[in-house]
Amino acid sequence: MPKEWTAKQERQYEHIKDSEQDQGASAKRAKEIAARTVNKNRAQSGQSKTASRSSVQDKSPQQRGGQRSGTNRPKGPTRDQLYNEAKKRNIDGRSKMNKSQLAKALGKG
Template sequence: MPQAWSKKRERQYEHIKESAEDRGASERRAKEIASRTVNKNRAQSGESKTASRSSVKDKSPQQRGGQRSGKNGPKGPTRDQLYNEARQRGIKGRSKMTKKQLERALGR
């Protein structure tokens, strides 16, 4: 756990990590899930120095509750998340692309 986290965030991290392990995730995966969740919550509450737009404007992990996993409805990353990845890879014309077009351009 990073030193920048408050006691509350450390407790939250431990709770999420233990819950993920109880659901069958490996220790490494549980740590990743917990740290991503805590960091997103920190970004949304203004506790971090930098935060991506998708972290701040998107639903919190607790509200989402696995909404983007499973078999029914839209799956995978949001359009904004795909756009950010396309920007990092330097894909031209990304700002006018739809979610489906961004997925194709990224090879998904």
């Protein structure tokens, strides 16, 4: 756990990790989910130095509470997530692309 985490965030991390393992996730996957949850909460409260737009503007993991699972909408990454990946890969014209164009440019659609 990073040294920047508070004691409360460390407890939250452990709780989420244990809960995920109880639900059948591997230890590695449980650690990843717990860390992502705590880091997203830190980003939304302004505690992290860098944060993606999707981390800051999206609902918190606690608020969402499985809201996106089991719906009939198209699955997969959001437009912002695709945009961030395109940014990492230096894809030209990404700011003018919509979700399907970004997916196609990244080879995911």
